[in-house]
Amino acid sequence: MATICAIGLMSGTSMDGIDVAILKTDGVSAIEAGPSLFVPYEAEFRKRIEASLETARQIVKRQERPGELVELEHEITIRHARAVEAFLSSSAGDWGRPEVIGFHGQTVLHRPQAGITVQLGDGALLARQTGLPVVYDMRANDMAHGGQGAPLVPAYHDALARCLPEPYAGGFPVVFVNIGGISNITYVPAAGDPIAFDTGPGNALIDQWVLREGGVPFDADGAIASEGHVVAGVVERYMAAPFFLKSGPKSLDRNDFTLALAEGLELSDGARTLAAVSAKAILKATEHMPEPPRLWIVCGGGRKNPHIVGDLRTGAEKMGATVIVAEDAGLDGDATEAEAWAFLAVRSLKGLPLTFPTTTGCHEAVTGGILAQPDKMGLPGG
Ligand SMILES: Nc1ncnc2c1ncn2[C@@H]1O[C@H](COP(=O)(O)OP(=O)(O)OP(=O)(O)O)[C@@H](O)[C@H]1O
Numbered sequence: 001m002a003t004i005c006a007i008g009l010m011s012g013t014s015m016d017g018i019d020v021a022i023l024k025t026d027g028v029s030a031i032e033a034g035p036s037l038f039v040p041y042e043a044e045f046r047k048r049i050e051a052s053l054e055t056a057r058q059i060v061k062r063q064e065r066p067g068e069l070v071e072l073e074h075e076i077t078i079r080h081a082r083a084v085e086a087f088l089s090s091s092a093g094d095w096g097r098p099e100v101i102g103f104h105g106q107t108v109l110h111r112p113q114a115g116i117t118v119q120l121g122d123g124a125l126l127a128r129q130t131g132l133p134v135v136y137d138m139r140a141n142d143m144a145h146g147g148q149g150a151p152l153v154p155a156y157h158d159a160l161a162r163c164l165p166e167p168y169a170g171g172f173p174v175v176f177v178n179i180g181g182i183s184n185i186t187y188v189p190a191a192g193d194p195i196a197f198d199t200g201p202g203n204a205l206i207d208q209w210v211l212r213e214g215g216v217p218f219d220a221d222g223a224i225a226s227e228g229h230v231v232a233g234v235v236e237r238y239m240a241a242p243f244f245l246k247s248g249p250k251s252l253d254r255n256d257f258t259l260a261l262a263e264g265l266e267l268s269d270g271a272r273t274l275a276a277v278s279a280k281a282i283l284k285a286t287e288h289m290p291e292p293p294r295l296w297i298v299c300g301g302g303r304k305n306p307h308i309v310g311d312l313r314t315g316a317e318k319m320g321a322t323v324i325v326a327e328d329a330g331l332d333g334d335a336t337e338a339e340a341w342a343f344l345a346v347r348s349l350k351g352l353p354l355t356f357p358t359t360t361g362c363h364e365a366v367t368g369g370i371l372a373q374p375d376k377m378g379l380p381g382g
């Protein structure tokens with residue numbers, strides 16, 4: 001199958017900025033990842049997005065944009081356009097001529113039970129601004145087919161798991177863990193569709209905690225947590241949530257877990273305890289896997305928190321597994337999600353499924369996304 005050069009854009013639940021990546025892929029097994037770029041949001045803008053989550057709770061129909069959401073969507077889109085511009089004027093510009101952009105946007109509401117998921121991002125505007133075709137709104141069709149609308153990265157994780165370098169090649173079952181604001185896993189068996197679901201809070205609670213208690217946006221390299229101890233009772237209270245008993249498919253809204261159960265802890269104990277919660281939530285996912293995984297590959301910003309990774313490694317090794325970070329397998333753990341959006345855009349153009357009954361609970365494997373051309377709009381392939 002022909003390969004296509006695609007840009008992927010992700011602004012995740014951590015709301016810390018825009019990840020940009022570029023990929024040459026056939027959307028199936030050929031994957032050549034190029035450079036990537038992270039364009040951070042300044043604290044003020046992150047606060048605006050965070051505040052908008054409250055406003056977004058009023059949304060009943062997913063096209064609605066109450067209050068400040070109209071302006072915010074415009075600004076988020078323009079910021080993505082500038083990010084693409086900056087990316088293409090760097091060395092990435094010489095890497096390949098992009099034929100399409102996969103645009104995630106910013107999730108401000110995700111209520112799978114009510115069949116609604118809202119990502120702020122105006123694909124048509126991005127196409128006009130960049131002069132490139134844009135595939136966006138990739139979660140909606142999955143939901144329209146009975147799926148959770150998340151996670152979508154599994155199709156990419158599955159493809160990556162099938163082309164791992166030595167000594168990791170063929171070590172199935174492989175589990176990819178993405179520790180973003182929320183964490184999610186993809187279980188890749190030797191044969192058959194991947195199994196995926198959100199596993200619980202990733203960095204979002206830690207970020208909220210250290211911002212509120214310590215005035216910093218995240219616990220860089222787990223330094224704050226290094227001064228603290230795990231308060232086991234608090235971990236247990238978080239782990240008592242009914243969410244953990246459910247098997248997949250399941251997905252979370254950023255606000256499904258809050259700091260309420262950590263109230264009263266001292267700053268460093270809170271950071272350490274919430275890191276323990278993140279790791280425990282990921283390990284808990286093994287109860288919903290057909291077999292214990294042999295290899296865990298950790299992606300996302302949380303792989304830089306040594307407490308989350310350390311606790312995960314301790315628990316996984318007890319189950320006979322090896323835990324590595326994306327870089328150990330020659331991958332870029334900061335860019336995996338953005339690369340995934342490039343990969344999914346190519347799949348969308350080719351009419352290939354983005355999601356499967358085992359990843360989101362959709363009734364059948366379905367494609368998705370809307371294609372916006374710089375000068376017209378239509379469905380991919382149309
Ligand atoms: N050096 C670091 N040490 C500890 N944590 C870090 C470090 N760098 C980033 N992080 C954490 O990673 C988070 C960003 O992760 P990531 O970019 O994977 O999130 P995201 O794109 O919002 O993901 P998702 O959509 O999966 O929720 C930051 O908010 C921070 O908590």
Ligand SMILES: CC(=O)N[C@H]1[C@@H]2OC[C@@H](O2)[C@@H](O)[C@@H]1O[C@H](C)C(=O)O
Nearest residue numbers: 013107110150151152153182184337
């Ligand atoms: C609705 C939404 O934006 N969900 C995000 C979020 O962040 C992590 C987890 O929760 C995952 O379900 C998803 O993102 C990744 C990229 C996904 O769809 O695979």
